[in-house]
Amino acid sequence: xxxxxxxxxxxxxxxxxxxxxxxxxxxxxxxxxxxxxxxxxxxxxxxxxxxxxxxxxxxxxxxxxxxxxxxxxxxxxxxxxxxxxxxxxxxxxxxxxxxxxxxxxxxxxxxxxxxxxxxxxxxxxxxxxxxxxxxxxxxxxxxxxxxxxxxxxxxxxxxxxxxxxxxxxxxxxxxxxxxxxxxxxxxxxxxxxxxxxxxxxxxxx
Numbered sequence: 001x002x003x004x005x006x007x008x009x010x011x012x013x014x015x016x017x018x019x020x021x022x023x024x025x026x027x028x029x030x031x032x033x034x035x036x037x038x039x040x041x042x043x044x045x046x047x048x049x050x051x052x053x054x055x056x057x058x059x060x061x062x063x064x065x066x067x068x069x070x071x072x073x074x075x076x077x078x079x080x081x082x083x084x085x086x087x088x089x090x091x092x093x094x095x096x097x098x099x100x101x102x103x104x105x106x107x108x109x110x111x112x113x114x115x116x117x118x119x120x121x122x123x124x125x126x127x128x129x130x131x132x133x134x135x136x137x138x139x140x141x142x143x144x145x146x147x148x149x150x151x152x153x154x155x156x157x158x159x160x161x162x163x164x165x166x167x168x169x170x171x172x173x174x175x176x177x178x179x180x181x182x183x184x185x186x187x188x189x190x191x192x193x194x195x196x197x198x199x200x201x202x203x204x205x
Contacts, residue, residue, distance in 0.1 A: 007147040011154025014140055015054070018132040019162050024083055024197055025122050025129070027190045029163060033170025034186070038115035043167040045116065049123045050133060050159035057138025058152035078125050083198030086118070090191035094184050127201060 019026075025046060032042045123129060137155050141148040 004147060004150050007144050007150040008154035008157075010144075011137075011141070011151035011156075012158040013154075014151075015137060015155030015158035016162060018136060019050070019159055024086070024126065024193060025119075026166060027193050028119060028122055029167050030170050031186065031190060032115055032119075033167040036171065038112040038119075039167050041112065041116050042119045043163045045119045046123060046163045047160045049120075049129075050163075051156045053129060053133035054137055054152050054155050054159070057134040057136075058141045058148050060138065060142070077202065080198045080201035082121055082125050083201065084195060085198075086122075087191045087193075087195035087198060090187045091195070093187045094191060128197075 029042055029046060032039055133155075137152070141151045141155075144151045
């Protein structure tokens, strides 16, 4: 029992250390949390996607993907272009803010669809997600032997806790971010993060 708890705690700590970082996905979840727009769907997509990828890594799929290195290059190219495009849109909002971009109440059905599709793209077109979950967590879990699934469960729990805290905790900032200037700062940070990540992905492809 003690060994199982230790493995789960190690998985939780390892998973949290990889997830809690400035990135496109976290920036997007933060923005959706502040806007209160499609938040349940976005948090669920992020948590379930991480759980799926972590399970694949623990199961050893990482070794299969390593046998085809060009797959990661293709994903890097597609994901880099997507992040650059989204970053440019965020930068455009900094210089040309619109009234709809400053509202924090729930959005329309169309905006929910866009949020879901954007979240899916940011999750599954980001090579770093595969590196962190499938490869890194998968390889560390393999060292746990028969407790590798317990380790993976801890990592999945870390992902769930993080995205719930990030998405729903962002509402505490809604009063401050009701001001247009605050939104412009947030969009500026999001633009800088996504453009930098996109450029790095394309450069390394």
